[in-house]
Amino acid sequence: MTHIYTVTGMSCNGCRAHVEKMLNSIPEVTHATVDLEKAEATIEMDRHIPLSALQKVLKEDGGGYQIHKHGDKPVEKPEKNEKPKGVGTGVYYCPMHCEGDKTYNKPGDCPVCGMDLVEEVSSWDEDSGTDKNHQKLLNKFWMAVGFTLPIFIIAMSEMIPNNPLYKILDINYWNWIQFVLSIPVVFYATWMFFERAYKSIKTWHLNMFTLIGIGAGVAWIFSVVGLFFPDVFPEQFKTETGTVHVYFEAATVILTLVLLGQVLESRAHNKTNTAVKELLKLAPNKAIRVIDGKEEEVAIEAIKIGDFLRVKPGEKIPVDGKIVNGETSIDEAMITGEPIPVTKIKDDPVHSGTINGKQSFLMEAERIGSDTLLAQIVKMVNNASRSKAPIQKLADKISGYFVPIVILISVITFVIWKIFGPEPSYVYALVNAIAVLIIACPCALGLATPMSVMVGVGKGAKSGILIKNAEALEQLNKINTLIIDKTGTITEGKPSVEKVEAANDEFDTNKVLQYIASINRCSEHPLADATVAYGKSKGINALEVKGFLSVTGKGVTGTINEDQVALGNHNLMESENVTVPETLQNHISEYQKHGKTVPILAVNGKAVGFVVISDKIKDSSKKAIAALQAKGIEIIMLTGDNKDTAKAVADALGLKDFKAEVLPEEKLKEVEALQKQGKIVAMAGDGINDAPALAKSDVGIAMGTGTDVAIESAVITLVKGDLQGIVKAHNLSEKVMTNIKQNLFFALFYNSVGVPIAAGVLFPLFGILLSPMIAALAMSFSSVSVITNALRLKNAKID
Incomplete structure (x- = not known):
């Protein structure tokens, strides 16, 4: 039996695939398919499955998906702190992009990494969820600092000769004070880190919070047990006064430093949306x-x-x-x-x-x-900043192996220090094992790609380059072939007057133009509009026309100042018994060979002049094509226009490869043929006829001045609509990819150097050890380095 259900809560193809996978995991389901556009699930089943059973499977996933009887939609009551309708987007995503494009319909934590979900920037709400999340983290950070600072001062006072604090209270009391002060830090300000660590272990999605939770948690629990039950510890764990050495300061300082990193990440995430927010304010x-x-x-x-x-x-x-x-x-x-x-x-x-x-x-x-260009810019940037570039898979793969390896190194470090370390060996073993866990935190690795992508997308939006997804940004850097349409892409896409010429002294150029513009005022032909506009731009005064007649496929006729006027092609000249002199005809033919349209003006049966009309090449096209060719990109022009016009444009731009009279499906086939040759193909166009090729190409680039179909089919849109935008987009792609590689180097360099030092490899030769606090500071510094490097893209020159 087959049933159709309505599914809500899906916002992307990733959601669709996820829901489909969950439904197919139900034993009684034979086959399930999900349609994102229709928001429907078609389920084939051996026997009837209660709707409640299907709902339970989706609810347990926690992704916010709901399934109902076909055609039904849920009537949801607004939650206590939910925004009213029309304010905010109500769409949340993980800033670490753990599941690519997946989004959620309510705030919370990412089910994979545990990070706070971030709300998309809204066109109706400048006070976005990102800002509120940042303020919430900032408040927690300052609270953590307020409680951690006195703990740190108490702990560091031990380094002062004749510790003045011990003259006020015994060390045991100070340890109890540290414990009390640590409670708000651990159980409120930074409790989310332990929740995320627990979730990561439970789901076996090990991440940076796994290391933080284990490291800081072990340090804090060790200290609490030492404070409450000191007698269970051997003497080597105790100080001269008989108290167990506690690490409340290490745990709280580590957690506070990690929270600082979260605040910086949140602040940086806000900055990546600056371009969009500036647009929203306008x-x-x-x-x-x-x-x-x-x-x-x-x-x-x-x-x-x-x-x-x-x-x-x-x-x-x-x-x-x-x-x-x-x-x-x-x-x-x-x-x-x-x-x-x-x-x-x-x-x-x-x-x-x-x-x-x-x-x-x-x-x-x-x-x-939401249909305005401004709203579309916001939507594109939000979608792009959520998307995951293919290079991100490298960072994800590294993290997947990195965390368990680090935990193993931490265990080995503890064992080696316990066996071979100096007394108190347990203390050395515990401190160094914790330091390994902390300094190896891969938060910088997780930030490396998404930070660069988000800043790059914002930079593109500010420069008139709208990027739909991160994959397009990466692919653009790899292209070696660019297919460009002619009309509307290379050229203006509309007819314009190139020049007006007179055939003899009887009619000068201005008078020829005056007659042409005057008679064309009565015509509705696009070419006529071009001549009328040209006449206005030259300050020509139009004359009265009588007896106007439009001859389909030939031209127009009429009377001006008692003169019989005819304007059109050679067929019209023949029907009006007008003889065109051979020298004039040769001159006209030269223009026609270059794909120009040349209407002839005849007055009282004599050819007195002509006007040259063409689709003008955009001023930026030649410069842009030269710049792209200099980058080693092969450029091919495809057009539905005739061969003469195509050749003329190709010659003017220095293009060797072009094809004329190409139909839409032929453009698509050309893209496919090049891809089969191993070429990475970008396609630039602006019309409905370009849409199939734009969608099929590795990178589809639409002119913002073109049709909605073309824009929807492309992954990059150039707002201004000229080829110079492709040069800018390619330069931006190069800079973003370079920035990502720099970030990956920073992240891996810190971890590669930091882990062995934290494990104590320098201790036998130089007596150097890293305390957990210094390790946390180094870990945070690696994140700051990645963030700072990514933000440099905001000032990158891409012209």
Whole structure:
């Protein structure tokens, strides 16, 4: 029998696979498949399984997944501290990326490593869960410092000759004071570390908290037992006064230093979202809506698609849309990284959060809420910062072997010091074994990749490069072949006038342009729009046209100042009995060989001039292609345009490889063919026809000026929409990967050097030992080094 159920709580393909695996683990289930888009599970079973049994399996996992009768959705009551609807994202993830893209629908600890789950940055809530988590950790840290500092002073006073504290109270009382002061540190401020250690051992997902929990826990329990039951210890564990030497200061200082590392990590995690938070601050919360000529101030949430909005000088644009009345200049640096304001006229697009110049205009709302470009930037950055780069698997694999090896080394250290160490050998054995556990903490190793990725993604967003996942960032560094579309990618993607020429002295260039622009005002053809716009830019005054007629596939005719005017191709010239002189025809043919469109202007039966129309190559294309070729990347242009046009563009850009008249499925096949040759292929395009190839390529790069389908199919989007963005993205990829490798070196270097020293290999020759406190400080320093190195990416030059 087969049943279909509704599944909630899934947010990515990783969730889908996880739920599917859990359902298939049920003995009575023959086969289960889960559809993420439909939020459905199709389950084949030998016999009927109660819904409660399925719910129990998912609930025990702790991932927040729920299963219901098909079509039903749960009505959940808000938890005590849950945010109201519309505030925050309500999506949490592990900052250590233990399960890749997996997310949770409520706060808590990661079931793998135990780290506090972090809430995604919200477009509606600047006071994000990340900030609150950081403040919570900071409060605990200062509390831990307040109790740990006096413990440390009491312990270190033993190094002072004629210890003044012992004149006030005996050492035994001071030990009891240390015990009391340590309780808030251990059981409140840093208790989460022991919970995580227990969970890691229980699930056998050994991690840095395993070492911290065992090391600090052993030191604290040893001290408590020594304080309460001193007589159970041999003499070598006792001081001259008969009290057992306690390590409350080692345990609390270690835990406080680890907590400091957590605070620094949390602070760094906040900083990686700075670019997004700065964008969020630019989004206004109110707008002026115009209804029947009357203006009213409304909240952003009240705006609907199709509403007309008034944007006044200096104001932030509330939503995405287009100008319907007026013109202005807009500062779009927040999405393009370019400081120069962009001139906008009627029908030009405008984006939420960008800043209006000195003129007022009326706009029509086209995208609101989560559909705006600003909201998409936030979503992309959040998704990318949660994703795990393939190189992270190396760090994960190292950690998987590293922790049990360190525990084994710690045990061996204890045994060797007990057998061969000086008296009190038990004390030396215990202290050095704890030091090994502490200094080997692999937190820096776990931070190495995600820190660099998160900072790199933030840097990209600020530079107009939107990266959907970390894998794309790594793959981009490896590409050796780049396929680029022509129209809209290399070129502007719209027709523009290249030049106007006169055939004789009777009509000069300006008069030719005036006649062309005038008659084309009556035409709806895209090429006509290009000539009209060109005429306006040259200050040409349009003339009245009578008897206008559009001849499909040929051109237009009409009367201007009693002159019979015809504008079009050779077929129109023939039908109007216009003879084109051979010299003029040769001149026109040269332009046509280069893929240009050349309408001919005839007045009273004579050819008097022509206009050259082309899809202009973007100014940045040639420079960008040269830069990519210098990196050793093979560039291939694929276009659906004709061969003459394709060759002309390829020649202008110095491209040897190009294919013309290519259909969408042929672009896809070209990508597949190159991949079969072992090439790592990136594809850059902007249209619906590019979408299949973008999705199939190793790295799909969409122009932000293109279609939504292309953008959704790609893993990298260039907001500004030119090839120079690919150069920036590739440079960013190189710097991020270099940074990750540096971080892995820092992490492994500290551990490789620190563990043997903590074990005491230098003691026989130099008498050098590392106390657990110094080991904790060194461990924290390795994390700080990784964080600091990753944050350098914020200032990296990628132009």
